[in-house]
Amino acid sequence: MKLIAERTHLLAALKTVGHLAQKKNPIPLLRHVRLRTVGRLLFVAATDQDAYAEAEIPADVERQGSTTIDADVLQRMVNNFADGSQVYIDAGEALATIKAGRSRYQPPVLPADDFPAMFAPKEKDAARFTLMPEEVKRLLVVPRPAAPKGQADKQQLEGVYLHTSDDDRTLWAAATDGLTFIAADIPAPEGAAKLPKLVEPGEHGAGRPRGLMVPMDAVGHLIKLGENGLEIEADTNVLAARAGLPSSAVKVSYATRLIDNRFPPYERFLPPLEGVSILVEAGAFADAIKRLADMAGNEERPIAIEWEEEGDLSLWLDDHADGIYGTETIDIICRHGVGRFGARAGLILKVVEAGGRGQLEIWFSAERKAARLRNLDDQEMIAVAWLCELRRRPHHGAVFNEEEAA
Structure with missing residues (x-):
């Protein structure tokens, strides 16, 4: 050569x-x-x-x-x-x-003779469709923060789950680590309807789950390649993509083996948009949580979020025996009922930041369940964070007494 x-x-x-x-x-x-x-x-x-x-x-x-x-x-x-x-x-x-x-x-x-050959989808009825750059970002960048990383017991979830809706009109991407869940959608591009469909086990063979799981490493690579869009081909075992880099002279073909798909049927477990709720500015809410987590030095420390029938939203670090104590207050745009719940700072930030800035709705029904978050600028996106039980209870008294507050 x-x-x-x-x-x-x-x-x-x-x-x-x-x-x-x-x-x-x-x-x-x-x-x-x-x-x-x-x-x-x-x-x-x-x-x-x-x-x-x-x-x-x-x-x-x-x-x-x-x-x-x-x-x-x-x-x-x-x-x-x-x-x-x-x-x-x-x-x-x-x-x-x-x-x-x-x-x-x-x-x-x-010698190149023994170098492995490129693999590709082998099924005749593989799905073939094109994603525009903004669609690549929505499907892969938005849900990615909810995927687990380096957790031995959740390796089957280390990626982004792609599937079409039952009517094939929508292409969904979802990720979960068991404590957070994020899903985003786009109108299904032509050809995406051929992504694997749910097949129940029968007399003539095993069943097949719907959709496919793209490994986390592959997700990161596809995001980089997708700056100019992606041509996708996928079956139950392999996803292949072709892209042109910003330098038009360089063209890239990429293929990844898929994770054995065992993503849970998440629609059954999503908390409904009911119970008590508040509407706040997403940016102000996220910034308040960041300041609290930064002062605590630990994103795992629970943050209490509570509001009354009147007044502002109060956020404070739970369990003040575990280091510095502090509170933040932000405006409430709208409220429905009185609420109080706890969440780990890192978890709640994942789902808030995935939705971006704008007005944020938070719905929940009870402690130790899940809160549903919805950005009013992107109401189709689904974001869920599981809650934790607060150690400091209402009967423990005020966060700061009058002398301390003064």
């Missing part, structure tokens, strides 16, 4: 796919990127066997072929070449000669 490629294009390709070639992978070949040429194109690929990415860039190809080079070595090399330079690659059986300007290196190579 012998070619010349622009340094800018080659570096963009390496940065896009290279993260999959993990330096600690025990299989040497999987620490490499594969370079292969087809006509006047250079394809740069990497895989960790659960995900596969391949970037396509133009190149001046003198001799067709393929090889593999250590991903970290090649990326550092190209990154250090001068901006605007041309990168010359001549790969042999044991070494590759790589030159740019007056720089010349010879990294070792491995």
Whole structure:
């Protein structure tokens, strides 16, 4: 293989796919990127066997072929070449000669014959649809904070769950860690109706859950690729996407194996918009919680949220034996009943910030259940935070007595 490629294009390709070639992978070949040429194109690929990415860039190809080079070595090399330079690659059986300007290196190579092939959806009836950039953000960025991270007992939930509504008019994305839940929707694009449907077990085979689970690592990668939109193809086992990077000369194909779908049928457990409620400014509410959590030094510490028939909303740190004590007060726009509940600062912030600024409705019916939050600027989005029991009870008296308050 012998070619010349622009340094800018080659570096963009390496940065896009290279993260999959993990330096600690025990299989040497999987620490490499594969370079292969087809006509006047250079394809740069990497895989960790659960995900596969391949970037396509133009190149001046003198001799067709393929090889593999250590991903970290090649990326550092190209990154250090001068901006605007041309990168010359001549790969042999044991070494590759790589030159740019007056720089010349010879990294070792491995044969590309055993490099894994890219995987793709295999089912004939796979779903195929296109997502615009704003749709990628809504479906993947909005629910992502509710997904668990590094919890051994919730690995099957470490991702974003995609499914269509029963009438196939809406495409939903949801995530939950068991304590928070966030879901966002878009009008279903053409082709999304072929996403897996719920199939009950029968005489002739096992059932199949609806929708699919996209792993968290893949979610992050798809968000980055989706700046110019995504072409999606998905079946029950694999989701593949194709995108163009901001540099139009670089095109990327990406595929990920999916998590075994065991996402709960969440519609059955969502708290209804009933009980007692308040309407507040989301920004003021979130800022008050952040200040309390910052002074507590711990987002796990419960915050009490209460209001009476008149007056402002009061937020205060529960269990003042656990460090500094403090209160915040914000205006209530509207109220329905009297309320008092507790929530961990980090949990309530996840669901509030997912909805953005604007006016925030909070509904709840009892302690140790769940609160339903709704931003009036985005009433279709669903946000839920599970509540905790407060340690400081009303009969304990005022938060601050008159002397302390003075």
